[in-house]
Structure formats: C-alpha cells, structure tokens
Amino acid sequence: MALFGGTFDPVHYGHLRLAEESREAAVLERVLFMPARVSPFRTAERLSDAAHRLQMLRLAVGDNPSFEVSELEIQRGGVSYTIDTLRALRAAYPDAELFLILGADALQGFMAWREPHSIVRECRLLVGARPDYDLQATLAQLPDPIRQRVLPVPMTPLGVSASDIRQRVRLGRSIRYLTPPSVIEYIQQHRLYLEPERYDDGTEASNDSERGGGR
C-alpha cells in the first residue's frame, strides 16, 4: 500500500500519472491519496476548503479501483505530519508493506520533514521525476540511510502544477488537459481560484507561489 500526501489544491494529471506509474512500478494494490489539512511548510498560506480538495480528489480517482481518498489527515486536525500518518497506517495495517509516493521536488526538501529517518524506517519512498528538479543530484545529497530507501519511479516528467492551474483560472485561461474534466467542472461550478491568493494575514501571495508542499 502506498501513501500519497499533498495539498491537492487542485489534484491534476501530474499527481495522477505519478500515482499510476508508482502503482505499476511497485505492483501496488492500493494508493491512498491523503490531502493534508495544513501543510507544515504552508501554515501561513490559505488552502481551499478541505471539502473542496477532497471532492475534487474523489472525482479524479473515482474510476480507478486501486486509488482511494482518505480523510485521515483532514479529520485529525492541526498540521499534517507524514510520520503521524504512517504510524496510524502501520497500526491499522501491521503487516502491510508501506510506500510513500512523492515528487522529486518534495524529496529535495525531505530532510526538513519531521523525523525523516523514522519515515524511512516505516516505508520506502517512491519518487517520480519532475521537470526542473534533478533527482540524481538530490539523491547524491541525501544521507545513506535515506537514499537507500528511495525507489525512483520511471515516468515522463510532466510540468503540471496546482499553482499553475490556480493562476490560469484566475487569469481566465484554459486548464483543459491539465486535470480531468470532472475536476474542471467542479472548479467552475464552485467558482474556485478566482480571487488573488492570500496569506492568512490578508496580504496577497505572489503569483509564482513556491512549489514544494513538503510534509
């Protein structure tokens, strides 16, 4: 079983291809998409309501019997730490072989996550390529015990990001072919991403908000 955490604001084809390639590479029966309530690295940034992010995920993965959406981090409340989620999964599934799916950008910041060494004791890391991120260089910088637990996932790098989608919506531009039609419809129906992005203190966030979303 693999855990795939993120903010998913919104989910897009980069996420879905990474999950699918991971499923194939590690012969996974289940991929658990886990939207974070609050990402540790984005505590000041406003995310869309959890209910919206959950619903978009459900629409996006509904036709894949191996993909599931979990509300565990949303319901737990507070900042979402991957190590807490992995321990909860371990308690629920003591015999399961656990994997954690992440993109190359997230691996780059991995040592800043809470208890990275404990994370790799619980699971192996399935890491997908992402344009502009050099996976080999990132691997070379990681401590041995972490690097040894990384399984690179062969995938065509896709330059899709949630922040780019949000910006396109705000600018009235097309997001067709970046995320499934059902997600596009949901975004339109609920008028998501039309307002300038703001931090919790009300100041406007810059257009090219930081990629990463580590946990």
Ligand code: ATP
């Ligand atoms: P944002 O643009 O808002 O930073 P994002 O598109 O990076 O968001 P997240 O929800 O932060 O999406 O990402 C969740 C996980 O998916 C992370 O591990 C990230 O590395 C990975 N990921 C996101 N987009 C891609 C992509 N295009 N290719 C490979 N991995 C991706």
